[in-house]
Amino acid sequence: MFEAFYGMTHTPFSRDIPTEKLYDSPMMQEILGRLKYTAERQLFAVLTGDCGTGKTTTIRKFVDRLDDGQYKVLYLSDSKLTPRHFYKGLLEQLGCESKFYRGDAKRQLHREIELMRGIHGVQPVVVVDEAHLLDREMLEEVRFLLNFKMDAQSPMSLILVGQSELWDRLRLQSFTAIRQRIDIQFKLGHYDRAQSAEYIAMHLQYSGVTEQIFTDVALDEIHRFSGGAARIINKICTHCLLYGAQNRHRIIDDHMVKRVIEGELS
Numbered sequence: 001m002f003e004a005f006y007g008m009t010h011t012p013f014s015r016d017i018p019t020e021k022l023y024d025s026p027m028m029q030e031i032l033g034r035l036k037y038t039a040e041r042q043l044f045a046v047l048t049g050d051c052g053t054g055k056t057t058t059i060r061k062f063v064d065r066l067d068d069g070q071y072k073v074l075y076l077s078d079s080k081l082t083p084r085h086f087y088k089g090l091l092e093q094l095g096c097e098s099k100f101y102r103g104d105a106k107r108q109l110h111r112e113i114e115l116m117r118g119i120h121g122v123q124p125v126v127v128v129d130e131a132h133l134l135d136r137e138m139l140e141e142v143r144f145l146l147n148f149k150m151d152a153q154s155p156m157s158l159i160l161v162g163q164s165e166l167w168d169r170l171r172l173q174s175f176t177a178i179r180q181r182i183d184i185q186f187k188l189g190h191y192d193r194a195q196s197a198e199y200i201a202m203h204l205q206y207s208g209v210t211e212q213i214f215t216d217v218a219l220d221e222i223h224r225f226s227g228g229a230a231r232i233i234n235k236i237c238t239h240c241l242l243y244g245a246q247n248r249h250r251i252i253d254d255h256m257v258k259r260v261i262e263g264e265l266s
């Protein structure tokens with residue numbers, strides 16, 4: 001709706017930006033490097049971060065950059081994941097129909113992974129997103145996955161991705177066995193003021209806009225309200241652009257940002 005008014009060719013602040021157009025923050029670059037290392041060494045990594053800070057987006061970029069002749073990514077994101085659905089989900093992504101019983105499905109998965117590694121020379125990379133929602137039984141199952149081959153060699157890389165409370169849970173005494181097996185742990189933080197501005201500039205650049213739309217003070221206000229979380233920045237900016245286009249303002253200042261936040265987002 002606002003795209004025509006601002007002369008945009010793409011919609012900024014949307015979810016489906018191609019991964020090569022994403023804002024490449026120093027934090028994201030560092031995490032991408034560690035994720036690559038995790039895949040190369042078949043490690044167990046845990047990525048946490050607050051809601052809407054870009055975890056899934058970072059994984060999307062990591063997966064896009066991996067050589068698919070060398071790695072096979074198995075991605076699960078299901079808040080109600082049970083062990084049976086876990087194996088079923090992984091096997092389906094390998095093109096297999098899962099056996100009914102959990103034990104059978106588990107052996108079947110191990111066999112498939114052996115075949116993939118041994119015959120095709122492809123390394124599996126299992127990514128479990130929204131892992132803060134997994135229950136204890138499911139987290140234990142994830143641990144057993146890593147025990148395959150009697151701990152001598154890990155059969156796959158495993159990346160757990162979840163909101164910050166995932167790490168709080170793993171810190172509990174009862175999760176020591178899992179925690180000890182974690183090779184790399186990293187956290188995606190919030191953007192600082194300068195990064196929030198770069199993030200917004202990148203989205204506007206992607207949309208095809210060359211002039212400035214948000215004033216510097218407007219950017220201060222957006223950063224203050226969002227706390228530097230990508231999803232909230234997207235929301236504020238989209239609402240501001242809608243408001244700006246409706247009221248025919250080419251430039252969006254801090255008063256407009258405040259009005260939009262108070263009227264539509266508080």
Ligand SMILES: Nc1ncnc2c1ncn2[C@@H]1O[C@H](COP(=O)(O)OP(=O)(O)OP(=O)(O)O)[C@@H](O)[C@H]1O
Pocket residue numbers: 014015016017021022023024025028049050051052053054055056057058162163230231234
């Ligand atoms: N580096 C980036 N460049 C451009 N857009 C981004 C970037 N990081 C995040 N976003 C955008 O911010 C929004 C939220 O990101 P994402 O869904 O990855 O967050 P999340 O940390 O996985 O959130 P949740 O904890 O709710 O799962 C997405 O719509 C995404 O497009």
Ligand SMILES: [Mg+2]
Pocket residue numbers: 055056057129130
């Ligand atoms: Mg996510």
